[in-house]
Amino acid sequence: MAIRFYFPGQGPQYENMGMDFYESFDSYKKLQEEVALVADLPLLEILKDPDALSETENAQLAIFSMSFGIAKLLSEEGIFADEVMGISLGEYAALAYSGAVRQLDTVKMLKKRSYFMSLAAKEKEGFLAAVSFLEESLVEEAVSTTENVYVSNYNAPNQLVVGGDAQKKEEILSKLKEKGAKKVTFLSVSGAFHTKYMEKAALYYGKYLKNIKFFPPEIPVYANVKGNLYERGDDFRKLLSDHVDHPVRLSSILSSMEKKEEDLHVVLGPGKAMASILKQNKVPGEVVLVSSVEQFKEAVRRVKER
Numbered sequence: 001m002a003i004r005f006y007f008p009g010q011g012p013q014y015e016n017m018g019m020d021f022y023e024s025f026d027s028y029k030k031l032q033e034e035v036a037l038v039a040d041l042p043l044l045e046i047l048k049d050p051d052a053l054s055e056t057e058n059a060q061l062a063i064f065s066m067s068f069g070i071a072k073l074l075s076e077e078g079i080f081a082d083e084v085m086g087i088s089l090g091e092y093a094a095l096a097y098s099g100a101v102r103q104l105d106t107v108k109m110l111k112k113r114s115y116f117m118s119l120a121a122k123e124k125e126g127f128l129a130a131v132s133f134l135e136e137s138l139v140e141e142a143v144s145t146t147e148n149v150y151v152s153n154y155n156a157p158n159q160l161v162v163g164g165d166a167q168k169k170e171e172i173l174s175k176l177k178e179k180g181a182k183k184v185t186f187l188s189v190s191g192a193f194h195t196k197y198m199e200k201a202a203l204y205y206g207k208y209l210k211n212i213k214f215f216p217p218e219i220p221v222y223a224n225v226k227g228n229l230y231e232r233g234d235d236f237r238k239l240l241s242d243h244v245d246h247p248v249r250l251s252s253i254l255s256s257m258e259k260k261e262e263d264l265h266v267v268l269g270p271g272k273a274m275a276s277i278l279k280q281n282k283v284p285g286e287v288v289l290v291s292s293v294e295q296f297k298e299a300v301r302r303v304k305e306r
Helices: 019-024 026-039 043-047 056-076 090-098 103-123 136-144 166-179 196-211 236-245 250-256 273-280 293-305
Strands: 003-007 083-086 126-132 149-156 159-165 183-186 264-268 286-290
Touching: 003 056, 003 090, 019 026, 019 056, 019 293, 026 043, 026 056, 026 103, 043 056, 056 090, 056 103, 056 264, 056 293, 083 090, 090 103, 090 236, 103 196, 103 236, 126 166, 136 149, 136 159, 136 166, 149 166, 149 250, 149 273, 159 166, 159 196, 166 183, 196 236, 250 273, 264 273, 264 293, 273 286, 286 293
Parallel strands: 003 083, 003 264, 264 286
Antiparallel strands: 126 159, 126 183, 149 159
């Protein structure tokens, strides 16, 4: 049996998320205070303000601190992951958990990453839209004939995210429907993340990463950009800067995993997107969501019973 931890990306944040952990566990509270101090953010105030929490610079650090904090609580219970992966910013929690980067350096990285991404989003108004129930090749065909629109996420064989110039929303919507898309959902985000609209952010962020020290991961970590595991000799700085303006390849990651029916997939933090992606990719094993203290206690019980 393999235990895998999955860390969510931006989008599913919600008011007061993680506050039950904050009030129940001293170590979780300490982590939140450390993140707030290093990031120079009033994290508790942000968590109570939906408008503030929707901003990229706040959301990324809030989600990281929650999901990574829950992973640390599981470690205190003697529950450790055999492999880890994250969606977009979730990859940073995965890297920190694996020991590939120091915890506080991760906070600094996310602070800079979200800042550069936010600037790029303000400079060029963009969009992201989830395309469901349409083959990958047909989505790519629609995108290839639409200027300044790109694939942002390969989530599953029939579920991709596209994004780009906000002025192209109606054009790409029409083309996707012509191809047979049954559902196109425009996402509540501030920019066309993981597309060429983030090129400037990727450039600035890559320069910043020269100051960050990386270490060989202590457990396997999957890289969004590669679509498989980080390997010895990989340039972490290049992969993480590319991550900003290149598509996320979750379906490739999930198809590359050695999976068994007895595996346990633990999704840490807000939202159910990762659980849905696992289902769409027909990944065998049990999926456990942990976004509340009640779910945390249930997850600990189920793991220890195995």
